[in-house]
Amino acid sequence: MAEEENQFEEFDQIDFLRDRHVRFFQRTLQVLPERYASLETTRLTIIFFALSGLDVLDALDVIEKNIMIEWIYSLQVLPTEDQSNLSRCGFRGSSHIGIPYSTKGPGVLHPYDSGHVAMTYTGLCSLLILGDDLSRVNKQACLAGLKALQLEDGSFYAVPEGSENDIRFIYCAASICYMLDDWSGIDIQKAIEYIRGSLSYDNGFGQGAGRESHGGWTYCAIASLCLMGRLEEALSQRELDRIRRWCIMRQQTGFHGRPNKPVDTCYSFWVGATLELLDVFQYTNFEKNRSFILSTQDRLVGGFAKWPDSHPDALHAYLGLCGLSLIGEPSLRKVHPALNITQRAFQHLQHLQQTWRGSAGSCSRQH
């Protein structure tokens, strides 16, 4: 678009420090600072931010892909000999429980070992980004584990022993089914009802019925419906227009997640991608968005922070890049707005799915 190019001519004075960001993610993959300790149980999500970040930067060559792939497979919760733990399968967040390292089955039974829906999601994404063919993923076990997490009201737990349940995990579940090209792990109708029930009076989505509208949950709602191929069935044109209105009002300079909250780098992706999925992202102001994101760039260590003059972290570093990618930053790869991986990784997935369908003959693809 001609308008975009002009904007970049004027505002290129704010440099985008690509190499710093590459090194930031490299360090993330090597050692994490102490303040990430509380995220140990969800370490795989941080790996995903770093890997996908490097992918967006077109810098995956700086890491050793095979070692990463092996490590991710070691996090797979595999079925035991007698298959009694199928409803607990998936991927775990890290080795914190203490299961002995193994990338092969059969699984080892442990009372507190189970998959976590967000780890299964980010684990699969990470494998795709690294170019793996998912042949060592036990798909049936993952789907059985997923099925066990869905509640009567359509939402999902994160883990089979129970946790909070809300729309975030519906998004993880939808992404997993989409990637594995098999929707048997989710009752789509119930999930859609839960999503619809989460639409609030002001036309954003809350975490569940009656809860406050929020940019992150709105992304989960819209992206899930897009992945399921049901966006226009689940929501009327009028509702979609109202949702567009709520979302487009989130831009202040960058974006915030809720009215009267400060702008935060990550919402440039959560809200930006939602607007992209709803076909109205081109109506946002790219230059102000870019200026804000770059104001949170850490010029010394790389990465992006939530706000200016704050410490950068892996999540905001990754989503800041995705936000820039949405507005067409020249050196960045394009991101698939619903699946939150690069278009390159997405094409790899499509190619894999074609070979699966070719050999299997039938497909239960949702469209």
Added chain:
Amino acid sequence: MHGRIKIKSTAQQEEEKRKEREKKLKIYVSARDTCFSKRKEGILDEEALQVTQQLLSSNPDFATLWNYRREILMHLETVKEKDEVQKIYEAELAFLESCLKLNPKSYGSWHHRCWVSARLPRPDWSRELSLCDRCLSLDDRNFHCWDYRRMVVKVSGVPVAQELGFTDRLIGSNFSNYSSWHYRSTLLPLLHPESPESPSPSHEPPQPSPSHSPQTQSHRVCEEQLLKEYELVQNAFFTDPNDQSAWFYYRWLLGRAEREEMISCVYVSRDEERVAVAFSRPVNAQSVSLLLVLDGQPQKVEWKSVHPRFKHSPVCICDLPPGTISDITNEHNLTVHWTEKYTHRDCALYTGRTESWCRDSATDQELFRSELSVEKTSVLQSELQSCNQLLELEPLNKWCLLTIVLLMRALDPLGYEKETLAHFQTLKEVDPMRSAYYSDLCSKFIIENTVLKMEYAEVRVFSITDKNLTTLCHLDQLLLVTHINLSSNQLQQLPPQFAMLQCLEVLEVDNNRIENLEGVYHLPKLEEVLLKNNKISALADLQPLASCPKLRRLDLRGNPVTQAANIESELTALLPSVTDLLL
């Protein structure tokens, strides 16, 4: 990752911090190992509680440990006296409070507190409410706390009126409290519901859904309370017109009616022996339950969408078996039944007529007004007056402008057209960040008004020229249009939805930026396409036109494609029916 601000520290401070961390690490590791070895042996005792406590103090997001704690507590319930259990759980609550002080946004901590509160033999709900009050006074947008409060209110049976009073206090002290307005929106319909006796137009029993949002369209607030709410909200936005909280709430209050689901038009044409059906909302042609009855006989027909890339569409078509209605001396009666909605529409095709239709106009359906038509005109008038008063004081306030536009469109879209367009101009100036969005919205309103004018004039000609139209919408309202003129606008494409214009004979779209003609697809009556000065650049872009059997005149002057070699012969091959080709 919750927004850590940068603070510089000296070398000595750094060293002290490092030593502190070493100490903590040693303790953490030994505690963790103790914990897991105990659990391995299936030990569920108080020492285990202590050890997990240590670990969770430094890492409240270690979900497995909360689970372990829950197991221990449940086990203790079975071996201890009720009073002891009460004490244990109260200690648990105290521990949780210290965790929440450290990290008020930890999912694990709040979830565990929910669980504990539910199991406490003698819960103290007022204590829980006061915890919420304290937490919200530190951060009134903490949704974890709001969600917890909602649970406490529900379980302990706090009267809705009391909670409404709580929101009164919060809003009274700070109009910007978006979370309070939100909470209010969930309480209001519970306390002052509109009469539940309103009949469901589709004759279906209302489906109670446990996960349904309480503010959805079917839950309206009674009028008396609404008027009081309007006053409250007006106070808010008169005090601070730039705060969006009250405006969003206000828009919800003004109400929204959902249209009843019905067949809005049935059209039948003898020439193509085709039936087109328009619905009040998009349907899936393959799965919609439709029954076509012709002269009392059910017909076996295949319903399809107007374009393969447009599966979920408000218009479906079907072809009748050849010879069924082609004899112009015969009269026919058609009925289309939308069986799952218990509704139908009749259409009579008279002798001597080549086509016929039956429809509810957009005016009848109050199509573009029904956003707010639930409210009485008098109420909307008085609200419009108030907002106009505010606009005099704050002429550049975008929320005010937007709300006025909404109210005007609800009251009289055609009557207020001039003011609406002027307000849009102002909006683009005062909120330039969203000017492209306002252009899009304005295009939509112009289209709506043109549809209304067309109906008022009772013609089948639709014309919007030189209005900076960037986008097309409501194309399902143009099913009967024979002539359309969209010249001199900013359109870039005629998308698949355009194929809903099943009666179109003449398409004028000169002086735009059209690159894509996908929607000009199988339009059975289309004879003329005028595309002067657009951006058609390749022969492939014109492919859809080959599906229109009656196309005889095509004007492509001023398009890049005319510069291609052999274009004339290629076009003759692609579009043999065209006799009048202008390059």
